[in-house]
Amino acid sequence: AQTVTQSQPEMSVQEAETVTLSCTYDTSESDYYLFWYKQPPSRQMILVIRQEAYKQQNATENRFSVNFQKAAKSFSLKISDSQLGDAAMYFCAYTRDGATNKLIFGTGTLLAVQP
């Protein structure tokens, strides 16, 4: 069975600094997708970034980038120039390629941004 592990329950970063959130996963599939979702205090789940497993190039979205290491089954999220609005719970998630596949979530990392 596929699993997603986030080993950092809480993280803190100073405003304007860089922080990296860790995520590892376990799967026997070769084709899959990985995601980072952000859940701020409003509790709206927001897609931050998406990575296709077949792509070697790491995905980037403005200040957010990932370090995808397929062999190591690692998928970390780097937030550059952290802003107060980045404070949220971050969930790493996995889904298998194909039709109607479930998202498997990690337990989340609560990120605090210090002014």
Place this chain on the structure above:
Amino acid sequence: GAVVSQHPSRVICKSGTSVKIECRSLDFQATTMFWYRQFPKQSLMLMATSNEGSKATYEQGVEKDKFLINHASLTLSTLTVTSAHPEDSSFYICSAELASGEILTDTQYFGPGTRLTVL
């Protein structure tokens, strides 16, 4: 694009009554929608997968007669909590997956959630 709405955002009901929560994909068609439950400070727990025009698939341990799901169109799925009890109080979130053939398939977009309180 890829906006999902959920209504109501909050609902308070008496024990024994039924509550319906709507999930709509506003700017895309979703053949598949998902319903989650989230307890405080925890991750999302998948309750069921809702497919347009067919019966929902429930996760193990989720009572299908208690949590009725209907996916009557490509943009609307509903979750009805029947005979609600205080232990059903929770945050319910839906998501919709872009139909195959469109950009960013295999990606779920989430509604803003519904806070249910059963007195």
